[in-house]
Amino acid sequence: MTSAAPQSTLTFPRETFEKLSPHPYLLAHLQQASASSPPTRPNGRTPEQFRTPHINNGSLTHAEGSAVVRIGDTTVVCGIRGEILLASNVAGYRVDKSGTAPSTKPGYNEAEELDLLVPNIELATGCSPAFLPGQPPSTLVQSLSTRIYSLLHSSSLVNGADLRIWYQPPDLSDPDRMRDDEEEDTPEPEVKAFWTLYVDILFISLDGNPFDAAWAAVLSALKDVRLPKAYWDPDREMILCDDSVAESKKLQLNGLPIAVTALVFRAKEAAQSKDKRFWILVDPDTFEETLCDESVTVVVDGEKETKILGISKAGGTTVGSGQMRDIMELAAKRSAQLSRILNT
Amino acid sequence: MTNATASSAILSHLHRADGSATFSQNGYTVIGAVNGPIEVQRRDELPVEAAIDVIVRPAAGVGGTRERHLESILQSTLRQIILIHNFPRTLIQVTLQITNTPEDKVAGSKIVQASSHLAILPTLLQTALLALLSASMPLSVIFTSVLIAAHKDGAITSLTPNPSLVGFESADSVHVLAFTLEGKLLLAESQGTFTLDDWDNILEMAGSVCVPKDGADIEGGVRIEETKEDMTTFVKCTLEAKVAQDLHWYT
Amino acid sequence: MPREVEPSLNEKQFFVKALEENLRIDGRAFDQYRELDLEFGDELGVTDVRLGKTRIHTHITAEVTTPFPDRPFDGLFTITSELSPMTSPFFEPNRPSTTEILLSRLLEKTLRRSGALDTESLCLIAGQKCWSIRADVHVLSHDGNLVDAACIGVLAALQHFRKPDTSTEGESVTVYTLAEREPVPLSLLHFPYCVTFSYYSSTVEEGETVTLLDATLLEEQLREGSATIGINRHGEVCQIAKLGGVPLDAVAFLGCVQIALVKVKEISVFVSKRLEEEAKKRDKGGLMAELSAENDRVS
Numbered sequence: 001m002t003s004a005a006p007q008s009t010l011t012f013p014r015e016t017f018e019k020l021s022p023h024p025y026l027l028a029h030l031q032q033a034s035a036s037s038p039p040t041r042p043n044g045r046t047p048e049q050f051r052t053p054h055i056n057n058g059s060l061t062h063a064e065g066s067a068v069v070r071i072g073d074t075t076v077v078c079g080i081r082g083e084i085l086l087a088s089n090v091a092g093y094r095v096d097k098s099g100t101a102p103s104t105k106p107g108y109n110e111a112e113e114l115d116l117l118v119p120n121i122e123l124a125t126g127c128s129p130a131f132l133p134g135q136p137p138s139t140l141v142q143s144l145s146t147r148i149y150s151l152l153h154s155s156s157l158v159n160g161a162d163l164r165i166w167y168q169p170p171d172l173s174d175p176d177r178m179r180d181d182e183e184e185d186t187p188e189p190e191v192k193a194f195w196t197l198y199v200d201i202l203f204i205s206l207d208g209n210p211f212d213a214a215w216a217a218v219l220s221a222l223k224d225v226r227l228p229k230a231y232w233d234p235d236r237e238m239i240l241c242d243d244s245v246a247e248s249k250k251l252q253l254n255g256l257p258i259a260v261t262a263l264v265f266r267a268k269e270a271a272q273s274k275d276k277r278f279w280i281l282v283d284p285d286t287f288e289e290t291l292c293d294e295s296v297t298v299v300v301d302g303e304k305e306t307k308i309l310g311i312s313k314a315g316g317t318t319v320g321s322g323q324m325r326d327i328m329e330l331a332a333k334r335s336a337q338l339s340r341i342l343n344t
Numbered sequence: 345m346t347n348a349t350a351s352s353a354i355l356s357h358l359h360r361a362d363g364s365a366t367f368s369q370n371g372y373t374v375i376g377a378v379n380g381p382i383e384v385q386r387r388d389e390l391p392v393e394a395a396i397d398v399i400v401r402p403a404a405g406v407g408g409t410r411e412r413h414l415e416s417i418l419q420s421t422l423r424q425i426i427l428i429h430n431f432p433r434t435l436i437q438v439t440l441q442i443t444n445t446p447e448d449k450v451a452g453s454k455i456v457q458a459s460s461h462l463a464i465l466p467t468l469l470q471t472a473l474l475a476l477l478s479a480s481m482p483l484s485v486i487f488t489s490v491l492i493a494a495h496k497d498g499a500i501t502s503l504t505p506n507p508s509l510v511g512f513e514s515a516d517s518v519h520v521l522a523f524t525l526e527g528k529l530l531l532a533e534s535q536g537t538f539t540l541d542d543w544d545n546i547l548e549m550a551g552s553v554c555v556p557k558d559g560a561d562i563e564g565g566v567r568i569e570e571t572k573e574d575m576t577t578f579v580k581c582t583l584e585a586k587v588a589q590d591l592h593w594y595t
Numbered sequence: 596m597p598r599e600v601e602p603s604l605n606e607k608q609f610f611v612k613a614l615e616e617n618l619r620i621d622g623r624a625f626d627q628y629r630e631l632d633l634e635f636g637d638e639l640g641v642t643d644v645r646l647g648k649t650r651i652h653t654h655i656t657a658e659v660t661t662p663f664p665d666r667p668f669d670g671l672f673t674i675t676s677e678l679s680p681m682t683s684p685f686f687e688p689n690r691p692s693t694t695e696i697l698l699s700r701l702l703e704k705t706l707r708r709s710g711a712l713d714t715e716s717l718c719l720i721a722g723q724k725c726w727s728i729r730a731d732v733h734v735l736s737h738d739g740n741l742v743d744a745a746c747i748g749v750l751a752a753l754q755h756f757r758k759p760d761t762s763t764e765g766e767s768v769t770v771y772t773l774a775e776r777e778p779v780p781l782s783l784l785h786f787p788y789c790v791t792f793s794y795y796s797s798t799v800e801e802g803e804t805v806t807l808l809d810a811t812l813l814e815e816q817l818r819e820g821s822a823t824i825g826i827n828r829h830g831e832v833c834q835i836a837k838l839g840g841v842p843l844d845a846v847a848f849l850g851c852v853q854i855a856l857v858k859v860k861e862i863s864v865f866v867s868k869r870l871e872e873e874a875k876k877r878d879k880g881g882l883m884a885e886l887s888a889e890n891d892r893v894s
Contacts, residue, residue: 088766142412149409150461154535293420308538311519315420317528321547328540358736359648360683371637375652375735377681399688401679403641404656404731439681441733443652447638447773 018042023291027267030279043285050283050334053216055341057224064197065225069217072285073207078217080225081198084165084239087191090114110160112153119152119199121145121214128206128286144210147312148201148218151257151299155309158197158222159252165193165239167232192232193239197225208285211297215259220342225251255301257309258338260331263292264318278318282330294318296327302335351470351578355478355586361439363479367471370491370506371446374467376475380436394431396422396438400468403442410461417465418472421522421531425473427482436481438472446509462533463512465520466491469531470575477583487530488554488575489522492546494538501542505553517542521550525576599685602816610817614795614805621647621811626854628809631862633751633869639778640756644748647811648738653748654731655756659770662718662725670717670725674702674749676732683737694741701742701789701836702732705825706749709787709833716782719761719768726758728781739811742823746789751866753781755873787825787833788862790855794820796841804841806851808858822848824855828863 018025030039030047038046045051051072060066063079070076111117121144125133152158169187199221201214229247233240242248263284267277281288294316299309306328313319319327351369358364361377368374381394388395398418400411418438426436442464466489473486493507493515504511512518517536524530534543554575602610613620623629629647636643640655662669678686678695686692706712717726730749734741757778760771793810796803796819807814815821820840825833832852837843 139412139416142409143416146409146413146461150535155537293424306540308534308540308543309536311532311534311543312417313529313532314417316424317524317530320529321544324543325540358650358681359738360736361681364681375681379680379684382684399679401677401733403654404729406675406677437680437684439679441652441679441681441735443643443654443733444636444638444641 018287022287026265026288026291030265039279041281042287045283047279047281048330050337053338053341055216055220057220063221064227065221065223067217067220067224069213069220071209071213071216071283073205074209074213075204076210076213076217077202077204078214078221079200079202080221081200082225082227083196083198084230085114085116085194085196086239087193090194111158111163114194116160116163116194116196117149117152117158117199118196119145119148119201119218121148121201121203123203123206123210127203140210144214145201147211148199148214151215151259151310152199152218155255155257155299155301157219157253157255157257159254162227162249162251163195163197164191165195165230165232166190167192167234169234193230195227195230206286208287208289209261209283212259212261212283215257215299216338216342219253219256219258222251222253223342227251255307255309256335256339256342257299257301258331258335259297259299259310260327260334261295261297262327262330263288264294264296264316265292266294266316266318280319280323280327282327282334296324298324298327298331300328300331300335302332302339306332306335351575353474353578353582355474355582361479363475363477363481365471365474365478366443367467367474368444369467369470370463371444371509372442372464372467373444374464374471375441375443376471377439377441378436378472378475378479378481379439380479380481381431381434382437384433384435388435389433392432393428394426394434394436396426396428396436398422398472399437399439401439401441403445414461414465414468417531417533418468421469421487422472422476424530425483425485425487425524426476427484430482438475440468440471440475442468462518462520462535463491463509465489465533466522469522470579474579474582477579478586485524485526486576486579487522487524488579489520489531490550490553490575492519492521492550492553493517494519494536494542494546496537501538501545503546503549505549519543519546519550521547521554523551523554525555527551527555599683602813606813607817610813611795619807620813623809625806626808626858628858629811631747631865633747633866635751635755635869635873640752642748642752642755644744644751646740646744646747646809648736649740649744650734650736651741651744651748652733652735653745653752654733655752656729656731657756657758658727658729659719659724659768660727662722664722667722668718669714671727672707672712672714672717672730673727674699674707674730674732676702676734676745678734678737681736682734694737697838698732698734698741698745701823701825701834702745702749704834704836705746705787705789709825710784711750711787712753713782713784719763720766723766724768728753728756728758737812739813739815740791740809743789743791743809746787746825747862747866750786750788751870753783754786754866754870756781785827785829785831786863786866787827787831788859789823789825790858791821791823792851792854793818794822794841794843796820804843804847808854822851824852826852826855826859828856828860830856 026042029042032039040046054070056068058066059068060079064082065080066078068077121141123131123141125131166189168189171187199218201217226248229242230239262280262282265279265281268275296313296319298311301307301309354366356364358377361379363378364376366375384395396419398415400414401407402411469489476483490505493504493511494517495502496516515536517534517538519534522531556574556576610620632645634643635641642653644651660671676699678692679688680686719725732745732749757780759773759778760776762769793807793814795805810818822837824835
């Protein structure tokens with residue numbers, strides 16, 4: 001305009017830049033890389049750097065198992081409650097085990113068929129400014145709970161046998177007659193009830209990467225579960241639980257799957273642009289999540305050699321076979337780190 | 345009754361929607377309708393792009409968390425192919441109604457809600473694409489998708505594209521992959537136990553099912569036999585037939 | 596969300612002018628239905644009804660559940676209908692419109708409260724286990740007269756449906772899969788179909804009311820009154836719904852019931868014919884083939 005305004009470059013403080021134009025802000029951070037220093041994200045981490053996890057088990061006294069997991073500013077509480085489901089109350093339950101019953105077909109999953117694992121997620125009001133009180137469950141919550149549910153079943157993490165409550169009917173036949181008639185076996189034990197595990201997941205605060213945190217919490221809480229010894233009392237015709245801790249049992253978990261999420265940040269927002277540079281950001285926070293379309297979540301179990309239990313990738317075309325290998329390597333590292341913490 | 349694995353499609357058969365398609369594959373049938381760009385509600389309005397609303401409705405019962413999850417996968421995928429920046433502050437609405445799921449002869453009497461969401465995903469994706477094409481929605485690229493089941497037998501892993509229901513349920517791992525026309529991986533959803541090498545094989549196989557091999561001539565009106573298992577060709581043939589039908593007066 | 600577009604003045608005048616000349620826009624007679632088509636899905640209990648451009652997909656499912664404590668001997672029968680944005684973008688998901696509420700109310704009255712399905716036959720163990728039959732009505736395309744079409748769809752689907760066979764032994768129920776035992780049909784007591792009449796009075800000459808059957812969407816938007824009569828082919832009226840609108844002569848209305856009876860008889864014949872054809876088609880590789888194979892061996 002007038003000469004009063006000299007050619008001053010337009011400058012803002014960091015926070016204003018971040019609010020005004022978030023995409024160039026993140027891009028500017030990642031582009032700063034020189035030969036000596038790797039690119040750094042606004043939160044001070046390198047693209048391949050995860051946040052340090054903190055896990056605390058058994059903090060809820062009334063739950064059968066619980067865990068609090070903190071990854072950066074994302075904090076999740078998971079409590080697992082066991083309830084008894086009588087076999088006679090299951091509407092479609094079949095006692096006979098003939099060769100044609102549904103339970104004999106391949107791929108039959110009792111826990112899934114009878115809904116013995118019930119995850120429920122709540123994103124508490126106040127865990128993030130995006131959640132207002134009194135709203136119906138958001139798409140994010142419903143989507144997360146489906147993912148947790150299907151991973152719980154597809155990984156067959158919980159052993160179906162651990163959830164059955166058996167009853168061995170006493171042998172009432174005359175012992176003398178037994179000797180004559182060898183073919184008559186002792187009565188077959190029958191399943192009287194099932195344990196149903198209600199997995200409640202509550203987000204206390206959310207700063208990105210909800211799935212990894214929620215899954216870590218579920219895993220840690222499941223490791224913490226102690227189910228009391230339950231038995232069928234034929235006189236009272238009900239299931240009773242034993243008080244003694246010594247009789248209670250832990251669950252036998254199949255493996256230790258760890259979920260790892262990474263986002264792809266593209267240098268240009270428009271899909272058709274020439275600038276094809278991209279960065280893979282692992283363990284993203286909320287700010288990064290709003291700027292990236294493409295996300296990859298892998299679930300790995302690194303017990304022996306790395307087994308993959310799930311891949312879900314959507315929202316873009318950047319990640320192909322090669323990038324997937326890189327992400328797998330990072331996931332394996334993360335898996336080793338988390339399992340160390342989980343196993344202590 | 346009908347051939348279980350063969351795909352079939354009908355385009356633009358609903359008279360009030362802007363675009364519609366019915367697509368059957370593998371025993372699943374989905375009817376899709378697209379409306380848009382239409383006026384958007386204030387709270388969903390986006391300043392520089394079109395909002396995309398995907399609604400998945402099950403054949404029986406009301407939609408639950410599984411449907412919401414499918415909707416969010418579809419939404420993030422369709423966002424990549426629709427030219428959303430051309431229609432700022434509008435809404436593009438995609439409704440997908442599942443009408444047929446394969447009959448399970450050996451299942452119990454439970455209304456199937458718990459079953460995996462992956463089996464239906466390719467059919468939903470393909471129906472959405474055909475409905476968008478039928479609505480003449482500007483797209484940046486088209487995609488095709490496939491469901492693959494992997495069975496482990498010792499050290500050998502056998503792969504079946506578009507498995508039957510039994511094949512799907514007994515599989516060690518199941519995979520849904522979608523590729524763009526250029527052969528880029530757009531979507532991958534895998535479940536079960538597998539290794540990275542398995543996944544590479546699956547990727548290769550899925551690519552061969554979805555995308556025509558290099559040099560395959562699908563342009564120039566060359567009619568490729570229906571038996572050829574290549575989803576891109578299927579989509580093109582369906583569209584060609586539709587265009588030919590619409591322009592039958594034009595010679 | 597955009598609002599439904601109302602018919603323009605031109606359309607309105609054209610329609611009225613035609614009515615005065617005893618014509619409908621699509622050339623039908625006043626009491627003529629559009630072409631009715633009924634198709635069955637691969638699964639049992641799936642129907643696809645087309646009435647002109649109106650298209651309705653119905654899906655029946657059965658599940659074992661616990662009966663309501665106050666009705667321990669009755670099974671459950673529910674009908675749900677929802678109009679999705681597929682029908683027209685003016686319908687919002689999860690927010691029922693008037694059309695939708697009316698549709699579910701009328702279906703409920705005609706089919707459930709008239710006792711078309713014998714709910715007592717659905718009981719397995721009194722107070723503990725019963726069948727729950729659920730009919731999902733999906734409107735795919737809306738060009739008027741949803742109620743009549745939906746009613747045909749649900750009744751045809753109920754007749755087409757087979758529920759899994761069961762056996763009861765004391766307190767335990769075994770539900771057999773489709774592979775183990777042939778499923779059994781539902782027990783239906785009667786078949787009440789709906790016939791909807793649309794009335795126009797002020798548009799035409801004084802004192803005269805024009806009555807149309809099977810109105811299209813445009814005709815529905817312009818009508819001044821309507822009545823839906825649910826009646827079975829034996830002439831038993833199950834429900835009558837006339838929700839406001841133009842006043843009608845009582846005797847003339849009785850005439851409407853007579854017309855409804857004639858139409859319902861036609862519809863019943865059509866549905867049973869289609870069901871028979873479908874049964875034959877299904878039987879091709881099934882029982883008939885088995886029987887013939889046995890005969891071969893004997894001879």
